[in-house]
Amino acid sequence: MAEDVERIMTGIAPTLRDLRTKRRISLTEVAGHLNVSVSTMSRLESGERAPTLDLLIPLARLYGVALDDIVKAPPTGDPRIRPHPVKRHGMIYIPLTKSGGPMQAFKMILPGGKHPAATAQTHDGYEWLYVLSGTLDLQLGNTHTAMDVGEAAEFDTRTPHLISSANEQPVELLGLFSPQGERIHITGP
Structure with a gap:
């Protein structure tokens, strides 16, 4: 000891x-x-x-x-993550992985409607999204894509991007983000 x-x-x-x-x-x-x-x-x-x-x-x-x-605390044997939700720009981010890792998983809850001050952002990395509820508006560059429950998308975050609800209903989604820019592959059965 x-x-x-x-x-x-x-x-x-x-x-x-x-x-x-x-x-x-x-x-x-x-x-x-x-x-x-x-x-x-x-x-x-x-x-x-x-x-x-x-x-x-x-x-x-x-x-x-x-x-x-x-x-560098020794492992406790409990693999559960104890997330602490963070509210930013009206969105709720719930981290599902420890920070600083090569891949970050999170759940997001987006309010209904468009945020009037929201603008597309760019940064290094690669992101994958999966819609749990609601309809997501995914803006990549000048293209808008409406994503429904069960749909997934992946994109290079150096492309100007913005996510928001496509209507007045909130949206829940899961996301994976890799700051190193590794591509996440979605494969079928």
């Missing part, structure tokens, strides 16, 4: 350094965000200072990862 705790504590410093450098954030920026000194952050990342929860929790939020990902 003590060896496990020692291993976990030793692994936190390099994990913090990796998370910060992958996000291209300076020690000064992180220290300012947490309202601590740069030397405190440097000692945390070098392993000279033991991390405390009052520092690890805001660091997990800043880096957009679960606290378990920072401390």
Whole structure:
């Protein structure tokens, strides 16, 4: 048991350094965000200072990862994901995978009607959608496609895209997103 705790504590410093450098954030920026000194952050990342929860929790939020990902907590044997819904632009996103993985699964609930300020977006990656209820309006470039229950679509997210309800009824859908841009293949029986 003590060896496990020692291993976990030793692994936190390099994990913090990796998370910060992958996000291209300076020690000064992180220290300012947490309202601590740069030397405190440097000692945390070098392993000279033991991390405390009052520092690890805001660091997990800043880096957009679960606290378990920072401390590399041992598996509990429970494979369930405990999603925390997020509301953005009137849509509800329910993550179905842990953040930071090569593939992100989510459920979305879109309100009925068009969002007046919504505009098509582009970003790196590849996305797959499956309509659970309602009718989805999928805009890819200048093309609009109405998708009904049971229909799926996949597309390169570098194409300007926008999803919304095709009418006044809400839409529920499942989605897979790969930030690395791997193509998701839909195969038939």
